[in-house]
Amino acid sequence: MSDAAKLTRKDFTSDQELRWCPGCGDYSILANVQRVMPELGVPRENFVFVSGIGCSSRFPYYMNTYGFHTIHGRAPAFATGIKAARPDLSVWVITGDGDGLSIGGNHLMHTIRRNVDLQLLLFNNRVYGLTKGQYSPTSLIGMKSKSTPDGSIDHPVDPIAFALGAGATFVARTIDVDAAHLQQTLRRAHEHKGMAFIEILQNCPVYNDDEWIEVEDRKQRVEAALVLDDGQPLVWGPADQRRGIRIEDGIPSIVALDAGEDPVSKGIAVHYERHETPAYAFALASLQRPAFPLPIGVFRAVEKPTYEAMLQQQVDDAISKMGKGDLAELLHSGDTWTVTQ
Amino acid sequence: MSKTSKGSSASSQKRTEKLEHVAIRFTGDSGDGMQLTGTKFTESTALAGNDLATLPDYPAEIRAPAGTLAGVSGFQVHFASEDIHTPADHPDLLVAFNPAALRANVNDVRPSGMVIINIDAFNKKSLAKAGYEDDPLPELRERFKVVEIPLTKLNREAIKGLSLSAREGDRSKNFFALGLMYWLYNRPMEPTIRWLEGRFKGNVLEANIRVLKAGHAFGETTELFPVSYIVPAAKIQPGTYRNITGNTALAWGIVAAGVQMNRPVFLGAYPITPASDVLHEVSRFRHFGVKTAQAEDEIAAMSAAIGAAFAGSLAFTTTSGPGFVLKQEALGLAIMAELPMVVVDIQRAGPSTGMPTKIEQADLLLALYGRNSESPVPIIAPSSPGDCFHAAIEAARLAVEYMTPVVLLSDGYLANSAEPWLIPDVEALPRTEIENHTDPEGFQPYMRDPESLARPWAIPGTPGLEHRIGGLSKEEVTGSVSYDPENNQRMHEIRADKVARIGSVLPPLEVKGPSQGDLLVVGWGGTLGAIVTATEEAREAGLSVSNVHLRHLNPFPANLEKVLGSFEKILVPEINSGQLCLLLRAKFLLPAKSMSKLTGQPFLVAEIRAEIDAMLGQEN
Ligand code: SF4
Numbered sequence: 001m002s003d004a005a006k007l008t009r010k011d012f013t014s015d016q017e018l019r020w021c022p023g024c025g026d027y028s029i030l031a032n033v034q035r036v037m038p039e040l041g042v043p044r045e046n047f048v049f050v051s052g053i054g055c056s057s058r059f060p061y062y063m064n065t066y067g068f069h070t071i072h073g074r075a076p077a078f079a080t081g082i083k084a085a086r087p088d089l090s091v092w093v094i095t096g097d098g099d100g101l102s103i104g105g106n107h108l109m110h111t112i113r114r115n116v117d118l119q120l121l122l123f124n125n126r127v128y129g130l131t132k133g134q135y136s137p138t139s140l141i142g143m144k145s146k147s148t149p150d151g152s153i154d155h156p157v158d159p160i161a162f163a164l165g166a167g168a169t170f171v172a173r174t175i176d177v178d179a180a181h182l183q184q185t186l187r188r189a190h191e192h193k194g195m196a197f198i199e200i201l202q203n204c205p206v207y208n209d210d211e212w213i214e215v216e217d218r219k220q221r222v223e224a225a226l227v228l229d230d231g232q233p234l235v236w237g238p239a240d241q242r243r244g245i246r247i248e249d250g251i252p253s254i255v256a257l258d259a260g261e262d263p264v265s266k267g268i269a270v271h272y273e274r275h276e277t278p279a280y281a282f283a284l285a286s287l288q289r290p291a292f293p294l295p296i297g298v299f300r301a302v303e304k305p306t307y308e309a310m311l312q313q314q315v316d317d318a319i320s321k322m323g324k325g326d327l328a329e330l331l332h333s334g335d336t337w338t339v340t341q
Numbered sequence: 342m343s344k345t346s347k348g349s350s351a352s353s354q355k356r357t358e359k360l361e362h363v364a365i366r367f368t369g370d371s372g373d374g375m376q377l378t379g380t381k382f383t384e385s386t387a388l389a390g391n392d393l394a395t396l397p398d399y400p401a402e403i404r405a406p407a408g409t410l411a412g413v414s415g416f417q418v419h420f421a422s423e424d425i426h427t428p429a430d431h432p433d434l435l436v437a438f439n440p441a442a443l444r445a446n447v448n449d450v451r452p453s454g455m456v457i458i459n460i461d462a463f464n465k466k467s468l469a470k471a472g473y474e475d476d477p478l479p480e481l482r483e484r485f486k487v488v489e490i491p492l493t494k495l496n497r498e499a500i501k502g503l504s505l506s507a508r509e510g511d512r513s514k515n516f517f518a519l520g521l522m523y524w525l526y527n528r529p530m531e532p533t534i535r536w537l538e539g540r541f542k543g544n545v546l547e548a549n550i551r552v553l554k555a556g557h558a559f560g561e562t563t564e565l566f567p568v569s570y571i572v573p574a575a576k577i578q579p580g581t582y583r584n585i586t587g588n589t590a591l592a593w594g595i596v597a598a599g600v601q602m603n604r605p606v607f608l609g610a611y612p613i614t615p616a617s618d619v620l621h622e623v624s625r626f627r628h629f630g631v632k633t634a635q636a637e638d639e640i641a642a643m644s645a646a647i648g649a650a651f652a653g654s655l656a657f658t659t660t661s662g663p664g665f666v667l668k669q670e671a672l673g674l675a676i677m678a679e680l681p682m683v684v685v686d687i688q689r690a691g692p693s694t695g696m697p698t699k700i701e702q703a704d705l706l707l708a709l710y711g712r713n714s715e716s717p718v719p720i721i722a723p724s725s726p727g728d729c730f731h732a733a734i735e736a737a738r739l740a741v742e743y744m745t746p747v748v749l750l751s752d753g754y755l756a757n758s759a760e761p762w763l764i765p766d767v768e769a770l771p772r773t774e775i776e777n778h779t780d781p782e783g784f785q786p787y788m789r790d791p792e793s794l795a796r797p798w799a800i801p802g803t804p805g806l807e808h809r810i811g812g813l814s815k816e817e818v819t820g821s822v823s824y825d826p827e828n829n830q831r832m833h834e835i836r837a838d839k840v841a842r843i844g845s846v847l848p849p850l851e852v853k854g855p856s857q858g859d860l861l862v863v864g865w866g867g868t869l870g871a872i873v874t875a876t877e878e879a880r881e882a883g884l885s886v887s888n889v890h891l892r893h894l895n896p897f898p899a900n901l902e903k904v905l906g907s908f909e910k911i912l913v914p915e916i917n918s919g920q921l922c923l924l925l926r927a928k929f930l931l932p933a934k935s936m937s938k939l940t941g942q943p944f945l946v947a948e949i950r951a952e953i954d955a956m957l958g959q960e961n
Binding site: 322 | 649653821
């Protein structure tokens with residue numbers, strides 16, 4: 001085993017030349033993933049990066065770990081097989097809004113509901129990049145793209161609500177260029193036992209530039225983002241213009257706060273990641289621009305048994321109950337008869 | 342039924358006659374328990390030491406409308422004191438539980454064969470439901486020995502006094518027929534009683550046993566059957582036997598492959614007829630370290646298996662035609678990534694959903710060419726139910742030795758048919774232990790073994806071997822992404838060469854019959870029994886006919902061309918429209934003749950025999 005304690009970012013950088021467009025949000029995500037990996041206490045050989053097809057799915061080629069660039073939309077299924085075979089590996093799935101939510105929506109849903117202990121990073125740029133600029137399942141209604149010259153007529157899917165609907169045990173949203181928040185989210189995802197779903201808002205300067213500029217830009221973010229912090233009230237805005245989110249009957253509304261006013265006394269919700277029911281997280285997921293600030297952070301983190309652990313347990317239980325399988329015994333089980341000369 | 346001698350049995354006052362072979366077909370509604378009845382009769386018959394072959398035939402619907410032709414389920418069992426290879430073209434005896442079953446099957450019965458009907462199920466309404474305008478029995482009595490038994494009534498009498506609902510009670514009537522058959526053919530009842538005891542309790546157990554015995558006693562006392570029959574044990578190779586279906590053998594082969602290769606097995610599958618039984622069966626063997634996963638769809642099942650293979654498991658996926666189509670893109674990736682795994686396609690009648698429970702072997706070209714670009718893959722096809730066991734092990738062995746996905750083509754006939762199977766000696770089974778690559782010194786993901794051209798199996802978790810694989814074109818040796826034109830050409834050639842090299846290690850084809858002559862019948866897969874029987878018969882009739890059966894469809898064995906060239910004519914019977922024939926003609930430029938059947942049913946011996954005769958200018 002290699003010494004996990006001595007690893008540095010360089011150990012995770014492969015010799016492949018990066019092939020994303022200049023200014024692509026993927027660069028920042030890659031750099032931050034490479035920075036976090038050495039801190040996780042996992043030997044390098046135990047990391048596996050699995051991807052599907054799309055700009056984001058080139059990611060494994062740039063990580064000096066085990067990697068598998070698979071087929072469009074199916075990465076979660078490949079990752080499930082890897083993790084089922086080898087529960088000790090640290091498996092990371094890299095996907096995008098097209099790969100993960102369009103062609104691969106089915107696998108994403110089922111991998112989430114099985115609670116396979118892996119980390120899934122969904123790079124959401126709300127556009128198809130690699131195929132040169134068609135609208136994606138997260139593109140907003142009216143988006144003009146090469147395939148929708150008159151504007152998209154599809155209602156978009158929200159990745160966070162999708163993951164919650166599928167029963168995700170860990171759901172977070174972070175931003176490509178916010179190194180500190182991104183790194184912290186990756187660490188949280190790795191700590192989580194079970195499927196960790198992270199939506200990363202990612203800029204595609206070529207086909208959908210500045211889609212997330214309100215939350216990427218530090219100045220605008222104060223108004224546009226609601227940073228989730230466990231145990232803290234849902235409050236945002238500049239110090240002299242603070243507002244909070246109240247949730248009544250599952251319906252969020254905005255409440256203005258006077259300077260120095262206690263948000264809790266005004267009925268502002270206090271963020272809590274571990275609600276048994278996903279209803280609260282759904283309410284947060286419904287907060288969309290421009291009517292509301294966009295929540296950034298961990299929406300939900302609950303514990304549930306994981307798929308690969310239960311599968312392994314069944315194997316272990318069967319062996320301790322029946323003894324290690326014996327082939328000759330199996331072949332001779334049930335009714336047999338012997339023919340002699 | 343061919344009579345050989347007469348005598349009298351000790352257990353009965355009645356006469357017994359000795360027969361060499363008998364074929365019985367049990368038919369009824371799909372709710373009447375015909376598959377179970379047939380299976381139990383088969384088990385007892387196997388224990389009696391006969392050679393046997395079975396053919397289950399049932400509707401895809403779980404409970405098709407009762408009493409209709411669509412809902413008829415049948416199970417044919419052929420047993421003999423000699424070597425047999427098929428379930429027989431024509432049953433000697435038909436058991437029909439209702440008019441629909443009679444109508445759907447009676448014309449298959451051999452002339453003046455026996456037809457046993459449950460007369461209680463014959464009335465105006467049920468006859469109409471089966472599409473009979475008039476009572477068919479008078480006409481049938483002319484052609485067959487029709488025996489009318491009030492099965493429903495006799496069953497009710499047998500269970501009188503047990504507190505069972507009328508519905509529950511009526512369900513045991515198949516055991517009355519089974520008991521009667523046990524008497525008629527002097528089979529032991531004990532295996533069935535043992536099975537019942539393990540399966541049921543209380544009144545239901547009591548009812549089934551009583552009814553089984555009542556059926557037996559009825560045979561002994563009724564005047565309807567003056568004779569019972571004995572089919573002596575077959576003279577077969579010494580050893581310990583069991584009865585096995587193709588799907589069970591395949592499932593055990595998957596488990597055995599893991600043991601023989603010392604690797605944990607991973608099976609990813611999605612439910613599909615007629616492959617689901619393999620998933621069910623393999624899932625029972627967790628104590629062999631086997632992991633099975635029912636995936637969300639066919640693609641995920643295949644993808645998970647590839648993932649497990651990447652992580653070092655001996656990976657399988659099992660499916661049938663429509664599911665095999667869905668797996669093709671991922672199969673292309675496994676070929677590109679050069680990962681070892683086995684894709685099992687239990688072919689069924691198509692196209693599209695087709696007839697899920699009926700037979701076809703029409704996915705050969707799909708397996709060979711059903712992917713984008715050039716994507717060579719080895720193909721193996723077992724030829725009997727028991728052979729599915731060995732084929733699974735061989736497919737897995739080739740996969741790991743050559744680091745390639747392998748396709749195993751079984752079919753609905755092999756899957757559900759049963760035969761006595763000589764249990765192999767575990768010690769004598771092939772062992773292949775391919776070690777994971779662990780040495781970082783000079784490691785490259787696409788370096789190759791000079792003989793097999795296999796790349797190393799370097800699995801995650803191994804220090805110093807971190808590397809990336811994927812579907813993009815690979816640079817030779819390094820495996821890095823490459824768009825270099827010359828490199829792409831070479832990699833195509835290497836992948837093709839790697840699969841082709843398997844051909845040189847395959848055992849030479851063995852011709853059954855003279856090694857040269859007028860006609861060679863070439864087959865593959867589940868048609869073996871019919872072809873062997875037809876060619877043997879033809880040889881006995883003095884014709885110069887041999888047969889050869891292909892287990893390896895890609896690559897072909899090295900001596901195939903020579904074998905084909907030793908005969909004047911070549912006939913290729915297939916349950917498709919001539920797929921292997923097309924390949925043979927294309928590859929060897931030979932005037933092979935296709936014989937095609939697409940009814941969803943297996944070949945009859947007589948059909949192949951007629952074609953042989955026609956090709957050799959024989960009058961029929
Ligand atoms: S197309 Fe967009 S997402 Fe793709 S690499 Fe270029 S900038 Fe990045």
